[in-house]
Amino acid sequence: MRLLVATCAVEYQGRLGARLAPATRLILFKADGSIAVHSDSKAYKPLNWMNPPCVIEDTGDEIVARTPKGETLRIELHDVVLDTTVPLGDDPGLEKDGVEAELQQLLAARVQALREDLTLVRREYPTDIGPVDLLCCDGEGRTVVVEVKRVGEIAGVEQLLRYQERLDRDPRFAPTTGMLVAPVIKPQARVFAQSRGVTCVEIDLDALRGGPDPALTLF
Amino acid sequence: MKFRCERDTLAEAVATAQRTVASRSGALPVLQDLRITAGDQGLELVGSDLEITNRVHVPAQVEEPGVAVVPKLLGEIVRRLDPGPVTVSVAGDEAVVTAGRFTTSLRLKPAEDYPRLAPNEGQGVRVDAAAFAGALRQVVRAASKDDLRPILTGVLLTSHAGGLRLVATDSYRLAVRDLKGVSMLPEGQRVLVAAKGLTEVQRLAGDGEIEVVLRERDVVFRTSRAEVTARLIEGEFPNYEQLIPSGYPNRLVVARDALLEALDRVQIVGQNRDNAAVRLAMSATGLELSMSAQDVGSAQESLDAKYEGTELTVAFNPVFLRDGVDAIEGPEVLLETVDPLKPATLRAADGSDFLYLLMPVRTS
Numbered sequence: 001m002r003l004l005v006a007t008c009a010v011e012y013q014g015r016l017g018a019r020l021a022p023a024t025r026l027i028l029f030k031a032d033g034s035i036a037v038h039s040d041s042k043a044y045k046p047l048n049w050m051n052p053p054c055v056i057e058d059t060g061d062e063i064v065a066r067t068p069k070g071e072t073l074r075i076e077l078h079d080v081v082l083d084t085t086v087p088l089g090d091d092p093g094l095e096k097d098g099v100e101a102e103l104q105q106l107l108a109a110r111v112q113a114l115r116e117d118l119t120l121v122r123r124e125y126p127t128d129i130g131p132v133d134l135l136c137c138d139g140e141g142r143t144v145v146v147e148v149k150r151v152g153e154i155a156g157v158e159q160l161l162r163y164q165e166r167l168d169r170d171p172r173f174a175p176t177t178g179m180l181v182a183p184v185i186k187p188q189a190r191v192f193a194q195s196r197g198v199t200c201v202e203i204d205l206d207a208l209r210g211g212p213d214p215a216l217t218l219f
Numbered sequence: 220m221k222f223r224c225e226r227d228t229l230a231e232a233v234a235t236a237q238r239t240v241a242s243r244s245g246a247l248p249v250l251q252d253l254r255i256t257a258g259d260q261g262l263e264l265v266g267s268d269l270e271i272t273n274r275v276h277v278p279a280q281v282e283e284p285g286v287a288v289v290p291k292l293l294g295e296i297v298r299r300l301d302p303g304p305v306t307v308s309v310a311g312d313e314a315v316v317t318a319g320r321f322t323t324s325l326r327l328k329p330a331e332d333y334p335r336l337a338p339n340e341g342q343g344v345r346v347d348a349a350a351f352a353g354a355l356r357q358v359v360r361a362a363s364k365d366d367l368r369p370i371l372t373g374v375l376l377t378s379h380a381g382g383l384r385l386v387a388t389d390s391y392r393l394a395v396r397d398l399k400g401v402s403m404l405p406e407g408q409r410v411l412v413a414a415k416g417l418t419e420v421q422r423l424a425g426d427g428e429i430e431v432v433l434r435e436r437d438v439v440f441r442t443s444r445a446e447v448t449a450r451l452i453e454g455e456f457p458n459y460e461q462l463i464p465s466g467y468p469n470r471l472v473v474a475r476d477a478l479l480e481a482l483d484r485v486q487i488v489g490q491n492r493d494n495a496a497v498r499l500a501m502s503a504t505g506l507e508l509s510m511s512a513q514d515v516g517s518a519q520e521s522l523d524a525k526y527e528g529t530e531l532t533v534a535f536n537p538v539f540l541r542d543g544v545d546a547i548e549g550p551e552v553l554l555e556t557v558d559p560l561k562p563a564t565l566r567a568a569d570g571s572d573f574l575y576l577l578m579p580v581r582t583s
Contacts, residue, residue, distance in 0.1 A: 109513045120513070215494070215536065216578040217390045218462050218562060 002029035005082040010037055010048050014071030020047055022078055027063070029056070031088070035065050035073065048073060104133050104148045106208045107181065111136055111146075113208060114181060114201050118144060127166045135167075136179075143173040152185030152200060157193045220285025220309040222257045224277065226300050226318065229262075232275040233294040235445050236266035239273040239419065240291055249332045252288045255307075257281045265336065266291075271416040272336060272448040273423075286330045289314055296323060339439045339446050343432035346383075346401050348442065352424035354385050354396045355417050357546040357573050362414035363389035373452040374417050375459075377409035378402070386459055387414060392539050393459055393576040394546065403431055411456055412438055416449025423447060463576055464562060467555035469528030471501050472568050475552045478506075478544050481520045485510045486537040488518045496534035496580045501526050501556070510537065533559045534582045543575035 004027040010020035025047070026038040033052030050065040050073045057064045063075040107114065108123040117139030125135035134146035145167060147160035160178045168174040178198040180189070183205045193200050233253065241250035254265040261278040287309045293316065297305060300318040308315045314325045355374075363371035368390075375386040383401040387394050404410065410433065420429065425443035432439040440447045482497065489495030489512045500507040506524040511517035533556055544552055549567035556563040565575040 215391060215580055216560060218388065218393055218576065218578055219390060219457050 001031065001088050002085040003027075003082065004029070004080065006077050007079040007081070008037075009076045009078070011074045011076075012048050012072070013074075014067075014069070018048065022076075024079075024081065027075060035063070037073075037075065099150045100148055103150065103181075103183075103203075103205065103208070107146070107148060107203070108134060110208070113203065114146065114179065115144075127163060129162055129166055132163050132167070138177075143167065143176045144179055145176050146179045146181055149180065149182040152180050152182035152189045152193075152202075154186075154189045154192050156180055156182070157189055157196065157198055160198060161196055220255075220257050220287050221283040221307070222262060222279045222281045223304050223306045224262060224279040226297060226302050226305050228277050228279075229305055230294065230297045230300075232262070232264045232277045233291070233297055235275050235423065236264040236273050237291040237294050238266065239268060239271045239447075240266040241268035247332075247334065249288055249328045250334070252290050252328055253293065254286065254288050254330070254333050256286045258284050267334075267336060267448075269334065270413055270450045271419060272446075273419060274339060274446040274448070275444070276446075285309060287314060288328045288330050288333050290325055290327075292325065336448075337434075337437075339432070339441070339448060341432045341434065341439070343430045343439070343441070344403050345428040345430050346398075346403055348424040348427055348429045350398060350401070351429055352421045353548070354383075354398050355421040355424075357548075357575075358385045358387045358394040358396045359414050359417050359421065360387075360542050360546060361389060361392050361394035361575070362387040365389070369452055370411065370454040370456060372414055373411035373456070374414050375409060375411050375456045376404060378404045378406050386456070388457060388459060390457075391536065391578050392543065393462060393574075394543075395459070395463075395574045395576075397572045399572065404433070409456070410438065411452040411454065413449045413452060416440075416447055419445075419447045420449075462562065463564070463574070464557055467557055467564065469501065469526070469531055469556045471499075471506060471524050471526045471528075471554040471556070472551050473506055473522055473524040473554070475544060475547055475550060477522055478552055479541065481508050481522055482537060482541045482544065485518045485520050486541070488512050488515050489537060494580070495537060496582050497537040497540060498532055498534045498582070499554075500530075500532040501528070501554075502530040528556070531556060531559065533563060533579045535563075535577060536580055539577055543577055546575055547573065 007022055007024045009022045012018040028036045033054060035056055036046035036049035038046050050067060054065045054067045061077055065073040108120055111118040111120045118136045121135040121137050123134055125132040132145055133148045136144040136146055138144050145160060145164050147156055149156040157180055160180055164176045164178050167176050179201060180193055180198055181201045181203055183203060185200045185202055190200050236253050250268055256263040258281060261276060264275045266273050296316060300321060303319060306317045312327045314327055316323050358374055362374055371389055377384050379397060382397055382399040383403045385396045420440045423442045423444045427443050430441040437448050437450045485508045486497055489510050492512050495512060497508055497510045503526055505522055507519060507521045509519040543565040547565060547567050549569055551568035553566050553568040554563060559579055562576050562578050565577060566573060
């Protein structure tokens with residue numbers, strides 16, 4: 001993360017034109033390739049920003065970010081107060097129930113995104129030890145127990161194994177197979193899952209949310 | 220101002236004029252009301268949001284000429300009156316409506332606050348009302364309702380091969396209708412007319428002819444029941460001709476009414492769902508429609524159809540597909556396709572004056 005505090009003027013050209021008169025502002029360059037211009041007021045939102053993919057050129061006097069769509073963010077640096085870079089490392093992610101719930105809902109609508117031959121039997125299938133996120137059936141009629149997590153960790157694999165153990169007692173479902181699904185699955189969890197015969201699937205949340213726009217247009 | 224008018228006549232006139240009053244917040248408040256002018260010729264009722272104006276003339280016994288801006292509430296009041304004469308008398312900022320033993324008074328906004336509307340003067344060209352309304356019925360439905368894309372909210376009227384061509388698109392579908400022998404516009408001229416105004420023209424077309432007066436900023440349609448003024452939209456309409464594929468390898472001919480009824484049945488499972496798609500599986504054995512929605516269920520129906528081409532399944536937005544089939548006049552529909560992702564064309568199997576181009580939807 002690069003933090004640049006400078007007196008600067010900003011001009012955006014793209015979907016609309018916007019200009020910020022010279023003032024002292026904080027410019028953030030994040031490792032994900034984004035750039036954002038903040039002021040000391042107006043809450044948490046940047047005054048202007050550009051998301052990746054964008055190309056950022058820094059000539060010392062001027063920073064220019066361009067997107068493939070032709071949007072341009074031009075920052076004219078007048079006086080640099082601070083310019084420092086701090087590596088923040090990997091973020092463990094925000095533990096938020098809503099995200100898992102959304103993931104589960106999105107996957108329930110498109111279980112084929114996990115494996116083509118899957119069909120959904122039921123979402124939130126109740127067991128004595130809690131509800132299974134997604135109970136599915138594969139192309140050969142076998143039951144697949146799917147546990148959805150925001151980050152795949154060993155605890156998630158253990159939880160899935162407990163559900164499988166419970167469902168395997170029911171002759172309608174036995175023998176089950178397990179599938180741990182998350183946008184990111186930690187290596188330790190992957191190794192543990194593999195040793196217990198659990199499949200790990202990493203999914204792209206953005207693709208799942210939007211996917212390709214199904215509504216094609218004429219122009 | 221004071222006049223007397225038959226209830227049915229007044230109720231119909233108010234209903235027509237109030238359809239185009241401004242409803243949006245932020246508009247001039249006076250535009251949410253009706254302007255009534257009483258004169259030697261009877262009454263003129265005007266409803267306008269400054270983009271579309273409906274102007275209705277009706278006979279009335281005018282005792283005292285004048286102008287008043289009356290709340291559109293008048294329509295609901297008149298509609299509930301018993302048949303017979305209705306008297307409206309305006310004094311100061313109050314209108315008194317009397318009919319039989321009923322009387323009510325309504326507060327009025329100042330008539331001078333009502334914007335000046337250009338008078339509907341000028342002579343125009345005459346077109347057959349039924350033919351023009353029929354063409355509008357087919358085309359207007361494809362215009363966009365998204366005000367963020369104003370050009371697509373209009374219908375393109377252009378001279379074409381000695382006749383008139385009407386074109387509308389919302390970027391998902393495109394409707395093109397040729398009215399042969401109708402010379403409304405000079406050769407080479409094209410205008411973009413607000414679709415909302417043309418919906419009014421279609422509704423008010425009636426019998427006989429419509430007189431069309433093209434002006435610099437708007438166009439006036441004089442029908443037998445009212446005058447509709449619609450603004451012209453400025454901007455370049457998409458080059459629609461290049462969107463129409465030059466040839467199609469697959470042709471399906473199916474009965475129009477049977478297809479409409481099947482679509483109505485099948486799409487019930489996907490009602491009110493975003494991205495719902497109806498799949499059309501076409502083969503030598505006919506047409507199979509199917510639709511499914513997670514957590515709701517699925518529906519299928521097969522129809523007899525003549526098919527030439529390779530077996531193909533294409534998915535469409537069910538509402539847009541139904542609109543296209545419904546717009547077609549004739550007993551049979553010709554559906555021409557290229558592949559599941561390229562635009563398909565609907566037209567009457569026995570006609571070439573209407574074309575409905577429709578983009579498929581992508582399915583996983």
